[in-house]
Amino acid sequence: MAELKAGFKGKTVYGNVFTVLEFLGGGGQGNVYRVECGGREMALKWYHKSTIDKMKDPDQFYDNLMANIKKGAPTSAFLWPEELTEKADGSFGYIMGLRPSNFEELTKFLIWDNKKRRMKASFASITARCNAAINIIEGFRALHNDGYSYQDLNNGNFFIDPQTGDVLICDNDNVSERGVNFGIAGKQRYMAPEVVLGSAPDKRSDRFSLAVILFRMLFIEHPLEGKYSTPPCMTPELEKKFYGSDPVFVLDPDDDRNAANNQLNTNTLRFWKIYPEYIRELFIKSFGKSSVQPPYDRIIEKTWLDAFVRLRSETVPCPHCGKETFITAGYTVSCMYCGSPLTCNSQLKFKRFDVPVYGGVKVYEGQLGDTDGDFHKAAGEIVRNKKDPIKHALRNLTEQIWSVKLPDNTVRTVEPNGIVPLNKDFEITIGKNTGIVE
Known part of the structure; x- marks a missing residue:
């Protein structure tokens, strides 16, 4: 079945009728529509037939969706599948809640708007940025505690309220019990190296993807994309090398082959030294040799949570200029904006x-x-x-x-x-x- 038209009606496995109201957007796996179902306006993700055809076992994927619906969301932060449609013309979809209009996709926080001369979306404060990180970390941990892992994780999985840092986690159709692999091709830029090389995703690989998300939330650019890993022409073989067999952190203190530079990593170089050492050390460990190569040691969620809760506590409004800056107990530091001394x-x-x-x-x-x-x-x-x-x-x-x-x-x-x-x-x-x- 091609793109669904407004007015199209279908049924869910629970016998409810849904009606397509409008097209909301499309992606590599399928299209998303606003629908009416059971007296509620909701969102329907309808898969491209080509997506179904590429799956290792479409019936297993369908059954997994049904199992996830029955089990329910790990927390209220997940836009979790609530209804599964009947199969039609070689495809199907699932229905979930609509994201509120005040939430922006994380992708917009990473893209520069040339016309407006600013990012397409920006956090209102450092505190909001920390809240978003805390919410994402807590979401990962709740998911893992329920025995799940992601198949395809990237910046499109998160919607964020720029004012508060509240988070909604979407695309949860790709969530499965750990060790199960549906053969869904994710974005290599967010995959753990072992997954790029063919291993099944699990809790440990999710933790690598989490580190990439957190890094980009703070520094915008990608932690593995520097002078070595951005050739004039990227090929599948090179992509597998840079993200799989030989990834190098742009700020690796022991390997400068992929060193950050002012052309590719402007924001990373600008903000790296602003953040406290304990934040920097976690990223160095997250993308260092023991993480990108066997034994694939990864930072656990509790460690990330403690770090960002601490960072939020050390974020204060400067009494001189009113802008948020960092402090450290037992020291006098300068406001990062006005330079005034702040003593704690x-x-x-x-x-x-x-x-x-x-x-x-x-x-x-x-x-x-x-x-x-x-x-x-x-x-x-x-x-x-x-x-x-x-x-x-x-x-x-x-x-x-x-x-x-x-x-x-x-x-x-x-x-x-x-x-x-x-x-x-x-x-x-x-x-x-x-x-x-x-």
Whole structure:
């Protein structure tokens, strides 16, 4: 069946009738349409017949879609298949929720608009960028915890709200139980080297793809595309070499064959030194020799999550120019925009996370304990003393009463919306977790 026309009606395996309303867009695997189904406006992905013909086992792919629908989405961040259509003329499709209009495809954050002289989409803040990274990492981990891995992962899998960093993960038809390979050809630029060379995708290969996504979210350009891997004419053989058998990180400290340069890697060179060393080290390890060659060691999601939660906590509005910049507890640093000095003298230390004591920093519920919690719900916010900007306090944003143990062992309480000074050696207990000001 060729492109579906407005008004076309079909049935799902659950017996519901869907009606095509309009064409939304097309891709290598199929077209996406706005449809009405069961009284809701939704999205239908309808596969090209050529896509079906190229699959190793179309019936297995179809059955996997049905199994995923029955199991349900790992989290609400996934635009998960909800209905599977009946087969028609050698093809079929699935129905999922529509993405809200305020979400932009990650691809737009990576493409320059020559007419407008800016990126087609941009994050409103560094905090929004960190939130997006955290959401994507959490999505990967939830998927893996449910026993799934991706078959085809790339920048088109993610829709992001530029203002908040909220994420919706799409194209989940290519998700399967680990070790299952449907023969779906993904983009080699996002594949792990072993998958480029023919291995089946799994959780470990997903972690390489995740690192590529995170790198491009921060630096825009691709981590493996430098002077060595961008020949005048790319051939399939060269592509397999540069992404499979001999990939080289553009900022590999031990191998400069593919070194970043000002023509190909402008943004990478511009932003690399701006980000903290612990972020840079994770990318060096993600694309270093032990990752792109056997034994294919990869950064796990928890490590990435801890790093980006920390980065978000170290991102503050400059009190001089108002723009976001980075700080480090125990140091004086310069605002990356206006150059003004910013000093952070102390930190609030919990079991797993250290939170810098600086105006505007939020303390999230997930930072309080040593196990994962909600990294999007703020438990407190650090506020600066208006009369003495060197002094800070923590505002209680929860509905709980906190307790505070002072150095002389006296105990005070902090009511919801109350504040507690962040003085050295104060011990603040929030629920079952305690943080100490150091």
